[in-house]
Amino acid sequence: MFSALLHSFGLDISDLSAKLIAVKSNFRGERVIQTWAKCDIPEGVIVDGDIRQQEKAVALLTAMLAEPVRRVGTPYVTASLPESKTFMKVIEVDAAGDVGARVREELPNHIPLAIEELVIDWEITRTFDERAMVTVGAVPKAVAERYTELLTACGLKPVAFEIEAQAIARAVAPVATNPSSLRAGMENLYAHISRAGRNEPAPPPVSAPPAHTPARLLVDMGATRTSLVMVDWETIQFTSSVPLSGVDATRRIAERLKLTFDEAERAKKICGLDPKKCKGAVSTVLQGALNNLAVEIERAIEFYQTHFKRGRPVAEVVLTGGGANLAHAETQLAEQLSVPVRIGNPLVNLSQPFAADAFPTKEALSFTTACGLALRDVLPS
Template sequence: MLFFPDPTSRAVGLDISEHVFRLVEIRRGPFYRRKLQLYRYSEERVEDGVVVAGEFKKPEIVTERLKSLMKKAYKRRTSRGVVVSLPETRTFIKVISVKRPEKTEDVPAAILAEAELHIPTPINELYVDWQHAEDPEKVPVGKSMDVTIAAAPKQIVDSYSSALEAAGLVPVAFEIEAQAIVRSVVPLKDGEGKTIGIVDFGASRSSFVVYDRGTIQFTVSIPLSGDVVTRRIAETLSVEMPEAERTKRQCGVDAHKCGTRLWSIMEPFLSEMAERIIDAVNFYRDHFPGGRPLDEIVLCGGGANMARMDELLSELTKTPVRRADPWVNIDPGHSPLPPEIILSSTTAVGLALRQLMPETDARKTL
């Protein structure tokens, strides 16, 4: 219809982090129908203690911040459908192997029984979803089939739903963060054949995703974050956090810029990060059927802005490392994103893309 926006031509992603809510709107250009463009970006800061380890500790403040985010983005109160991220540390995604039962109708029960062995939380407290790598009808009885399972605590998803609805938002889908990140940083065209490790280096947490054979194989948390590095700088140099933050941004992990005292923080930090990555890659190679070494490592999240981080991690992991290219699946258009925000916005971009990618995209799981 001419005067009403085509619902398949625009989508909104909402990334809920501990200290900032980010909104991204992507639209299809009117003339080049296949061209997806970043159309809108807005963010709202959230004070300490409101969202803690992915949980809404003060849901009424979450709702207020969401309302104010929408007002900032749209200059008025508005109700929108949004795709929302679930906290990485509270969710679970992995490829598991399930024996094809005799009857097709028993496939879901077989998947849930196997999933229970992999997830450390009772299954009745979780929403569990899955996607088959191949049609179970075509798998011979008794043979193993690969299934990607994803799970999130019901209590988290329900509390997110309530806070969003109270702010006038309609959650059209919830997604595990790693899924959104993969959609935004793995090229649609030539990413499928590659084994890629993705580091999301955030303010309060970091994670590592192993993507292979067109799907997420597993994710692990890395107990290092931008805030941890800043705190170490503040303690070692005896300065306040804002000054430590400035120093971190100025020097990155560059030994020449840092001076020896700062390098004494950055060097162990880098080695720790590399060690975690190497452990995860070895785990993948040794414990997954068909597990293999990585072709490359992609860095995203604001922490990945650190100067020389790509080069040095590459030396330590002996794997090519690059920063994520946020325009790999969309057109920058007249990007509303300030450059320093680009690597922080990969999750929000991937969430919005979920609504606009082709139905056949295997990564649009769950």
């Protein structure tokens, strides 16, 4: 599709914020951040991925687009679709014959919506003997159309839509092992609404992915939810969301200490997991949230090991998202889990260091999805 020929910037739209990053390759072949911006979105404008107040959303995004000192310079955008509204599944079918037909026959067993109501894309990511491992992504047509309308109203031209998990996985995987399946086909998921309407499959992978990269669980700790993304065999095996979020933790702190939301947010950053600060009240709330997250992580790992016959042992848990900025979160989780835990680096595929007055590297984790979206056009296939 023509989408592969257009250089776009990445735009991550969530319930409470929007973030953009534009990345370019310079004459030395270095990938650098050209510009970036962010804005807060008031509660109620977007709820669980559903755009409730489009005019207000348009005004907020338009103002953000005008904000960067170095303008984006292109109307072409690769945008995220809300995880709560999308589906990603790995299924196995016979490798011989019409794989597409088999995928369409099998998909109703895995997704609770009629195929006619969905925009779908798929690719063969690996073959085992006579069986094909197929990664399938789907989103309700109404959701794709709604986000297309939003971006068009902002004067933008959507080149591609991606499931958040795809962008996250791309951002934190070093380019040498960046999942080719996420670049060769699934990254073009919903590449253009007319193409998507025909339910055409993505092109096959350019080359076979390396077999040595271990299985890992990505944990995106967001403001309104935490997403779990299992990556194995260089492709996303499944995603799930758990009702644990930074906003929920802040509200609990506010209730316990009788603070406003903003005051509680500051207390969370200042006191964190230190039991000696804020009389231990903040650390108690945060530790409880991490305990619950550890349980969900263990459940996800166990589910993968018991329900995916091709699944390999999970070698590590990688934390991303703004919530991963919580000091010592990885240490606290590692003490409760059976696998190592580390903080992901969404800038791993970008040239560093950055100018002090440029991209705020301390906020990089909260830009993980936007970074992955922006890298779509500059990482090698």
